Amino acid sequence: MDDCIFCKIISGEIPSKKLYEDDEILAFHDVSPQAPVHFLLIPKKHIRNIMELGKDDVALTGRMINKAQELAVGQGCGEKGARFVINCKSDGGQTVNHLHIHVLGGRPLDWPPG
Numbered sequence: 001m002d003d004c005i006f007c008k009i010i011s012g013e014i015p016s017k018k019l020y021e022d023d024e025i026l027a028f029h030d031v032s033p034q035a036p037v038h039f040l041l042i043p044k045k046h047i048r049n050i051m052e053l054g055k056d057d058v059a060l061t062g063r064m065i066n067k068a069q070e071l072a073v074g075q076g077c078g079e080k081g082a083r084f085v086i087n088c089k090s091d092g093g094q095t096v097n098h099l100h101i102h103v104l105g106g107r108p109l110d111w112p113p114g
């Protein structure tokens with residue numbers, strides 16, 4: 001998608017600090033970290049948000065969650081845990097319209113959100 005920031009990160013047009021990449025998935029550190037650990041996982045396919053996932057995407061999203069877990073452990077969150085977040089559309093606080101999982105850790109996080 002031409003004007004999508006995350007598609008530009010996938011293509012390399014916008015630089016990022018990559019954590020992991022394969023044919024379907026990219027993980028990179030958030031440019032504005034909200035915790036000592038804060039990275040994002042995105043599908044390389046441009047899917048706008050979780051509402052637009054189809055049944056065909058089950059394998060992809062399953063892989064993304066497994067990879068999020070693996071990378072969170074690699075970032076030192078295995079013992080104390082982390083928060084895995086998917087914001088969706090305006091009420092969900094989504095600002096980039098390309099599906100992404102936030103992984104935040106390295107400090108205790110408040111709940112519920114404000």
Ligand code: 5GP
Binds near residue numbers: 093
């Ligand atoms: P959202 O609010 O849509 O759930 O989260 C979007 C996230 O993308 C934000 O945490 C924001 O800091 C991050 N972000 C926005 N633009 C860029 C960018 O160009 N590079 C990186 N690495 N992260 C970005």
Ligand code: ZN
Binds near residue numbers: 001006008045046098
């Ligand atoms: Zn995109």
